[in-house]
Each structure stands twice: as C-alpha cells, then as structure tokens.
Amino acid sequence: MTALPQERRIVTAIPGPKSQELQARRLAAVAQGVGSVLPVFTARADGGILEDVDGNRLIDFGSGIAVTSVGASAEAVVRRASAQLADFTHTCFMVTPYEGYVEVAEALAELTPGDHAKKSALFNSGAEAVENAVKIARAYTKRQAVVVFDHGYHGRTNLTMALTAKNMPYKHGFGPFAPEVYRVPVAYGYRWLTGPENAGAEASAQAIDMINKQIGAENVAAIIIEPVLGEGGFIEPAKGFLPAVRQFAADHGIVFVADEIQSGFCRTGQWFACEDEGIVPDLITTAKGIAGGLPLAAVTGRAEIMDAAHAGGLGGTYGGNPVACAGALGSIETMKALDLNAKAKNIEAIMKARLTAMAEKFDAIGDVRGRGAMIAIELVKDRTTKEPNPEAAAALAKACHQEGLLVLTCGTYGNVLRFLPPLVIGDDLLNEGLDIIEQAFARI
Structure with a gap:
C-alpha cells in the first residue's frame, strides 16, 4: 500500500509557479555545476509517483537514477x-x-x-x-x-x-x-x-x-x-x-x-x-x-x-x-x-513488447534493449548508418516531462532514453507512461 494516490495529475504547467519560485532561490544559492533533469521540486514521492510542490503528480520512470527501487517512502x-x-x-x-x-x-x-x-x-x-x-x-x-x-x-x-x-x-x-x-x-x-x-x-x-x-x-x-x-x-x-x-x-x-x-x-x-x-x-x-x-x-x-x-x-x-x-x-x-525480481521481469515484458511495437512505427528507434526494469531505446537519424540522434532524445524527454512523465537520457552519444521505474510501480501507471512516450514519438 502507498500513502500517495498512484495516479498522474497535472494541475499547472510543468514546472509550476511554486517550483519556479524555488528554482529562482536555487539559482541564487546552489552552484550551477549541480544540474537537474527537470526543475520540479518534489514534495512527496511513493510507489510510481512523484508529487511536486504545485500538486502535480508525475509518473516516475527514473527512481532517482535506480535508487528508489522499493519506492521513495517504502514502509x-x-x-x-x-x-x-x-x-x-x-x-x-x-x-x-x-x-x-x-x-x-x-x-x-x-x-x-x-x-x-x-x-x-x-x-x-x-x-x-x-x-x-x-x-x-x-x-x-x-x-x-x-x-x-x-x-x-x-x-x-x-x-x-x-x-x-x-x-x-x-x-x-x-x-x-x-x-x-x-x-x-x-x-x-x-x-x-x-x-x-x-x-x-x-x-x-x-x-x-x-x-x-x-x-x-x-x-x-x-x-x-x-x-x-x-x-x-x-x-x-x-x-x-x-x-x-x-x-x-x-x-x-x-x-x-x-x-x-x-x-x-x-x-x-x-x-x-x-x-x-x-x-x-x-x-x-x-x-x-x-x-x-x-x-x-x-x-x-x-x-x-x-x-x-x-x-x-x-x-x-x-x-x-x-x-x-x-x-x-x-x-x-x-x-x-514483494519478490521484486519477479516484478522487474514483469516490467521488462510489458516495456519491451510496447517499445518493440513502437520501433516498428518510428524509424528513430534503432535499438530496444535492457533487462528487468533497466530498459532503453537508442535513437538514430538513420537505421543504416546508425548515426546517433541526441536531439530526438532531448526532445522526447522534454515532451514526456510536459505530460507528467519523468524520463532520463543517457549514452556516450546522448541519444538513449533510459527507463528505470520503481520496481513497485503498478502495471496501469507503467502502461500510461508508455502511452505518453508513444504519443510524444507521434508528435515529434
């Protein structure tokens, strides 16, 4: 059981006004060498959801970079x-x-x-x-x-x-x-x-x-x-x-x-x-x-x-x-x-099936790979030359963030979208996050 409702909710722009106020304070006080993927300031997090100070609830496909595998406030x-x-x-x-x-x-x-x-x-x-x-x-x-x-x-x-x-x-x-x-x-x-x-x-x-x-x-x-x-x-x-x-x-x-x-x-x-x-x-x-x-x-x-x-x-x-x-x-x-090894394998089965289907529709996806809840897609400009496409990775991540899905990029060439959902995420949230990714591909 999680204390935080396990549903995405967008009530302001991302980031919202309170996050923007905190970002202004952060810029004045925190060294700029410390970056952030998405400057929404977290108020609560649990299961597969991050809630920000503006009351937005984002689906978490990052787990604080593979840290909160059991959720961010596990009992x-x-x-x-x-x-x-x-x-x-x-x-x-x-x-x-x-x-x-x-x-x-x-x-x-x-x-x-x-x-x-x-x-x-x-x-x-x-x-x-x-x-x-x-x-x-x-x-x-x-x-x-x-x-x-x-x-x-x-x-x-x-x-x-x-x-x-x-x-x-x-x-x-x-x-x-x-x-x-x-x-x-x-x-x-x-x-x-x-x-x-x-x-x-x-x-x-x-x-x-x-x-x-x-x-x-x-x-x-x-x-x-x-x-x-x-x-x-x-x-x-x-x-x-x-x-x-x-x-x-x-x-x-x-x-x-x-x-x-x-x-x-x-x-x-x-x-x-x-x-x-x-x-x-x-x-x-x-x-x-x-x-x-x-x-x-x-x-x-x-x-x-x-x-x-x-x-x-x-x-x-x-x-x-x-x-x-x-x-x-x-x-x-x-x-x-909770047998989180089995949960990770279930996440892999859902994600790989959905992402492989997307790869058939969108030529930018050169490779779908990974195991368990450590899954990635590599984005290319051309499937024959495999020229990396970091611009697409950045654009897709931004589009996902606007819709309330936190995703991360990685890769030596900056052209990989990586998915690290908490192992306790529900199948409904997982599929909703994948819907957002698919819609972002369709738009971009």
Whole structure:
C-alpha cells in the first residue's frame, strides 16, 4: 500500500509557479555545476509517483537514477530508519560499532553471487565503493594497473573520473586524473561493426590482446566492469564477453570487480546482473538500490581479498551510517517480501513488447534493449548508418516531462532514453507512461 494516490495529475504547467519560485532561490544559492533533469521540486514521492510542490503528480520512470527501487517512502525503510533515528544517528563504526552494519554485511554475503566466504566494507556512495575496490585489489595483488571499458561510468571522484569513459559532463576541465588506468573495448552489440553475433568473441579477444600487449597481465590489479553499462547507454555486453574476460582475470590472478551500482538489487530481474551469465566476481560494488534512498554503498567480496587491506586502511566517518544501514535492511526486506525480481521481469515484458511495437512505427528507434526494469531505446537519424540522434532524445524527454512523465537520457552519444521505474510501480501507471512516450514519438 502507498500513502500517495498512484495516479498522474497535472494541475499547472510543468514546472509550476511554486517550483519556479524555488528554482529562482536555487539559482541564487546552489552552484550551477549541480544540474537537474527537470526543475520540479518534489514534495512527496511513493510507489510510481512523484508529487511536486504545485500538486502535480508525475509518473516516475527514473527512481532517482535506480535508487528508489522499493519506492521513495517504502514502509519497511521508513519504519526501520525511524526507529534507528530515535535510538542514535551516529557513533562512527570505526569508533564504537553497532549491529546494523554487521547485519548489512551478513545480508550482502547471503545475496551476492558465489558460495565462497565473503566480507564487506560499507561506504557512502558508489564512487567511494569503486575507489575502495581499487584500493583493496591493489593491496591484495601488490599490482597497480586498473583496466576499464569503453562506455563505462564509475563516478565523479578523481580516480573514478579516470575510470569513467565519457568526457562531458563528467571529466571536462577537471584533470589531471589518476594514473595507471587503461581502457579497452566492450562488446556493444548494436554498434559492433561485424554485427552483434560476433561482438562477444571479437571484443573480448581485442580487450585481452590490448591488456597483454599494452599493460601486461602480470601488472593488472583489477578489471572493473558494469555487467550492464548504465550511463554509457544501458549496454548489455554481447553474450560470451563477460565470461571470457572473467576467465582471463582468473587465469592471471587479476581481481575481477563487478560494478553493480546501477544494475544491482533486483533491477535486472536478478539480485545482480552478473548472474545472467553465471559470473561470480571477486569483488562486487553496490550503492543506489541498496538502502531505499539513504546514502549507503558497499564493497563485498572474497574474504581473503577483502582482508588484504591493513587495519585502519578502509573506512570513513560516515561509512555504514546506522540510519542508512536500517534503511538497507528495510529495502532488502521489501525486495524479498514483494519478490521484486519477479516484478522487474514483469516490467521488462510489458516495456519491451510496447517499445518493440513502437520501433516498428518510428524509424528513430534503432535499438530496444535492457533487462528487468533497466530498459532503453537508442535513437538514430538513420537505421543504416546508425548515426546517433541526441536531439530526438532531448526532445522526447522534454515532451514526456510536459505530460507528467519523468524520463532520463543517457549514452556516450546522448541519444538513449533510459527507463528505470520503481520496481513497485503498478502495471496501469507503467502502461500510461508508455502511452505518453508513444504519443510524444507521434508528435515529434
């Protein structure tokens, strides 16, 4: 049950007068480097609906970038976090620890792939998790090089900017970046020159060849990849690519890191996206969907690797904050109780059927892809040349926003519309949102 009526309602222009007043205050007080997709100011959110300060109710196809998978005010998250708030807000786990942190680490050991002994360390953000995974891998292997992939996104800190593939807006003007980071090809099936059927084998062979020639496998501490590349355009590496790279890492003592920050916690219809091809990573990074909107992140992995860092080498003042840990336990409780993996698969079935039908009507849709509730359409100017069409993506997003549907764009070329509805969204809202998308295509 949700406290907020699960229906779209438009009572003013988008954004409305109260949002516009707040936007004027925001422009005066907040650094302009912090952007917003849609400057409507949220008053309440739950289920598949965001309600703004003007009383408009928007259908949410963004989930705060894959964060509020259980909804933005899920009962179990609110209940557990509220109880923890009343007890204490902070002690610092590195000073006097508390049970919630341990419970989250135990839950992660249970849920993540593989039946080996596992340990976790908790942090505040996805970028912090990735950065700490690199620290752990370097401590374990006594090596320095880190391998990442085209179209990858890993964060906004100095090291994670170096790991990220896309210059604008993430890296432009912010260098120099951390050294010993090397980028290799990924199997982007839609854009692979010899076709998607060859992409897995050819791209993995190219990537491995580049690692051997340009770096030397014996110098590589970690290979880091998103099992579904998020910001890069919801790219599912072509089948066979991930297993080949995973095997290469195992053969050469390289720590294989699955960055599941956007794709984890039931988002793709499995607890973690790497399960699709049976990948068992050495380390897995999580954040976003873990805690129902509270800031929490984790590195979970093989106990012997996680224990490689010296005592005091990992941590942070707020890492594994007790209120965020309570939120995570509530989020995981909700995912299990509602079987959100099944819900994600249902969302995929509805969205892919509708979007595939739209692709038959609208030539601008070059590709429909994704898994679970992590679905995207890539927009092109010409299906033969596959020339990216970022203008269409921007226009469609704007048209959807005007009608009360929040959608996000992404992709290395800015030409992908990505859909990340909360996993608890109702089928009626999901279909209404798809109606709005179809009408926007018809108009544009």
